Amino acid sequence: MEYRCARCHAKFSVEGGEVAHACPRCKAEAGLDPVMRKVPLPMVLFGAFLSVALVATVVGGILSRGGG
Ligand SMILES: [Zn+2]
Numbered sequence: 001m002e003y004r005c006a007r008c009h010a011k012f013s014v015e016g017g018e019v020a021h022a023c024p025r026c027k028a029e030a031g032l033d034p035v036m037r038k039v040p041l042p043m044v045l046f047g048a049f050l051s052v053a054l055v056a057t058v059v060g061g062i063l064s065r066g067g068g
Helices: 041-067
Strands: 002-005 011-013 032-034
8 A cells, every 4th residue: 555645745655454654754643645546537637638738739840840
């Protein structure tokens, strides 16, 4: 199970089935968020947006070069 510390943003993992009690880096006992394996939807949308922006940039560059 992977956790992320909300205080120092350190990512760490504990043995399967165990629960994290404190951050190994800053020793914070609160704000340990379990990291989900699934990619959150906002990240998927952001990735899709980046892909579209990249394609638009490449196509725009080709079009502007060809039209000159
Ligand atoms: Zn920490």
